[in-house]
Amino acid sequence: MANILWAITGAGTYMRSLPRIFLVFKKLFKFNITVAFSKWGYEVARMYGVLPLLESIASGEYLNELLLEDQGMYYVGRLNLGKYDLVVIAPATSNTVAKMVYGIADTLPTTIFSEAQKSRVTTIVLPVDLPSKDGIIISQAPCYIDRRKCDCLDTIGYCLAAKHCPVNAILVEDRPKIDLSKCIGCEKCINYCINNAIYCWKEIFLYPRKIDLDNINKLKHYENIIIVSNPLQLAITILDVLGRK
Ligand code: SF4
Structure with missing residues (x-):
């Protein structure tokens, strides 16, 4: 059975669709999936309302835990012990990609990346700032x-x-507004x-920054890194990498 360490960074892009893909993997292929959050x-x-789904994917047994930032750091050493077959960083913000390129490891996902590199564990990265064919980044707004x-x-x-x-x-003040520090996306x-x-x-449309695209290109040259551009490509690549093992 394959063991995946999936790191999630703070981007709305793909946040709704990715847990559904990993749930299918869990059910169909019985992968162990550890979910690590920044x-x-x-x-x-x-x-974005996906915590319940993520809790059903990483239900708490060994190698199927939900790991949060500081507490998750205690488990990163598993990479050095060869416990994981694959690391996935998705969605990966431009901030995370920049840190990975320049060797900064000050969050759980960037520390996972650093240790995966040192332990030669294949890492698939899905950056959120890769534009579609027409040069636009398609994202989704919260409620x-x-x-x-x-x-x-x-x-x-x-x-x-509100009631x-x-x-x-x-x-409810002069006009109602949603407090995103409380909303659970239900x-x-x-x-x-x-x-x-x-x-x-x-759906919201954004324009990529040159510096972010440059960083993604730099990351492509790292060893044991695969950059994918959308969730479907991510799913196919995960199966491809694990199928070769
Ligand atoms: S009902 Fe409340 S928690 Fe649910 S989506 Fe609306 S604002 Fe967010």
Whole structure:
């Protein structure tokens, strides 16, 4: 059975789709999957509503733990002991890619990368700043309220969506707004907003920075590194690498 160490950094891009891919791997191929978060990787996973899915993938048994930043550092030595067949860093922010290129290891994912390099463990990286063919980066926004459509406080005097949020993440001040430090991405508010003013996972379009693309190109020249450009390519590459073992 193959053992994968999957490091998640703090980007919304692909955050919704990646856990579904790893869940399929877990169910179909019985891979052991350890999930390691950076501090912001964990926060973004929470606000994008995928923590329950990640908890079902990494259910807590040996080599199937959820590792958080500082506490996770105690387990990085497993790489030196040859416990993992593959490291995956996805989504990888431009900040993480830059640190990996310049040898900075000050987070759980970048320390995992450093130790994987020293132990010759193949590492697949999915950078979030690789553009599609037309030069655009397609990402997804967390839940937000379109204030132009939001008028319940004026008309009925309260926000129905706020009343049904399970974690009280909708702050009702002059206009309701979502507190992303609390939101768990459950989407319940969408159904209760009578003005259809709440959106989750709306596609957003970004332009790549040259420095980020340069860093991704530099990373390609490291040994035992495979850069992939989307979740499908990641899935195929994981199977390819593990199939060769
Ligand atoms: S109800 Fe809306 S604001 Fe509250 S946690 Fe769920 S998605 Fe976030």
